[in-house]
Amino acid sequence: MKAPEEMDMVTFRENTEDVYAGIEWEAGTDEAEQVRDFVEDEMGFDDVMHDGPIGLGLKPISEKGSKRLVREAIDYAIENDRDKVTLVHKGNIMKFTEGQFGDWGMEVADEEYPDDEVFAAPDSLWEEQDEVDIPEDAVMVEERLADAMLQWMQLRTDEFDVLAMPNLNGDYLSDAAGAQIGGLGIAPGANFGHGRVLAEPVHGSSPKNAGLNKANPTALILSGRLMFEYLGWEDTGQLIRDAVEKTIDEGTVTYDLARQREDAEKVSTTEYAEAVVENIEKLA
Numbered sequence: 101m102k103a104p105e106e107m108d109m110v111t112f113r114e115n116t117e118d119v120y121a122g123i124e125w126e127a128g129t130d131e132a133e134q135v136r137d138f139v140e141d142e143m144g145f146d147d148v149m150h151d152g153p154i155g156l157g158l159k160p161i162s163e164k165g166s167k168r169l170v171r172e173a174i175d176y177a178i179e180n181d182r183d184k185v186t187l188v189h190k191g192n193i194m195k196f197t198e199g200q201f202g203d204w205g206m207e208v209a210d211e212e213y214p215d216d217e218v219f220a221a222p223d224s225l226w227e228e229q230d231e232v233d234i235p236e237d238a239v240m241v242e243e244r245l246a247d248a249m250l251q252w253m254q255l256r257t258d259e260f261d262v263l264a265m266p267n268l269n270g271d272y273l274s275d276a277a278g279a280q281i282g283g284l285g286i287a288p289g290a291n292f293g294h295g296r297v298l299a300e301p302v303h304g305s306s307p308k309n310a311g312l313n314k315a316n317p318t319a320l321i322l323s324g325r326l327m328f329e330y331l332g333w334e335d336t337g338q339l340i341r342d343a344v345e346k347t348i349d350e351g352t353v354t355y356d357l358a359r360q361r362e363d364a365e366k367v368s369t370t371e372y373a374e375a376v377v378e379n380i381e382k383l384a
Contacts, residue, residue: 106257107280110182112173113270115291117165118197120267124157132156161197161266163204170205170241172292173264174218177239182261185209185241188249188269201266202243209241250276274302285316285356288323292330299327313368316354318344321376343379347372 101107125132135156140146173185187206191199209220216235221242234240244252246269253260253276265273278287284303291298301319309315321344329337348357351364352375358366367375 101254101280103257104280104282107277108258109253109260109277110176110180110262111270111274111277112169112176112262112264113274114161114165114169114201114265114267115270116267117160117162118267119157119159120271121158121160123160124155127153127155159194159197161201163200166201166204166266167208170208170264171212173262174209174213174239174241177262178217183239184260185239185262185264186249186260187241187243188246188263188265188273189243190246190269191243192245198246198266198269205264206241206243246273249273253277254280278302282360283316283356284319285354286318286322288319288321288326290323290326290330297327297330299323299330313370314355315369316356317369317373318348318354321373339380339383340376342383343376346379346383347375350375 125135132154136149136154139156140149170185170187176182177185187202189198189202191202206220209218215238217238219234219238219240221234221240223243246265249263250273253273257280263270263273263277274287274289275284278284281287284301287302289300289302291300301323303319306315321340325337325340328334328340347353351361352367352372353361353364354369354372355366358364
């Protein structure tokens with residue numbers, strides 16, 4: 101990456117719906133054939149069904165889940181002085197699922213916030229920017245197609261702040277963002293609810309590194325920071341972030357970052373964590 105330092109995005113990924121809901125039927129089963137019969141005979145989609153065994157699934161995207169997510173993303177942008185929220189979807193193809201995610205998200209921006217606080221960008225914004233009056237200091241909410249966004253987040257990284265996406269797009273794009281800053285070993289995440297939070301790294305488990313004392317624990321440490329911030333312990337969260345930044349700046353890193361730097365000291369998981377703790381103590 102030519103300018104990884106420009107990556108400063110927060111991704112909001114809806115985490116209860118979309119194809120990740122797991123509503124699917126294995127090819128060759130009676131259940132799959134029942135669904136096929138219904139789709140062909142009752143719904144009239146026989147021209148898109150191939151002969152022979154076929155796996156089928158449903159892609160639920162609701163107004164409630166979509167608006168809840170976009171509302172959280174906008175609130176975060178307002179509270180953290182972010183300039184823009186980008187709704188990322190593939191609504192040009194999946195009009196009644198991902199397309200409605202975008203529609204519902206723009207409804208939130210347009211109807212639930214004062215015009216001087218949140219600006220819902222019209223579709224024509226990119227062709228007629230000079231004719232659109234964007235209120236000063238307002239958070240702009242826009243839409244982008246998922247495939248194009250994979251390009252723009254690399255080529256125009258500094259133009260994006262907060263991304264809000266359905267489940268599958270959020271999975272892809274959050275990993276792509278993490279790759280631009282050194283890999284998923286440093287990308288934190290959390291499942292936020294009203295009154296509950298489960299903080300965990302973006303990458304999930306890494307069985308191949310289990311027990312080797314080599315994996316990068318930064319994502320886990322920074323996920324803990326998100327948990328503290330959720331609890332209202334902002335100073336604690338900032339201290340953790342500063343200590344991690346200091347440790348990496350000093351060149352004390354695990355193997356995944358060491359191989360990308362000429363000035364690095366490669367250390368184990370344990371040694372890296374101990375260095376972070378030492379820096380917390382120095383900065384406290």
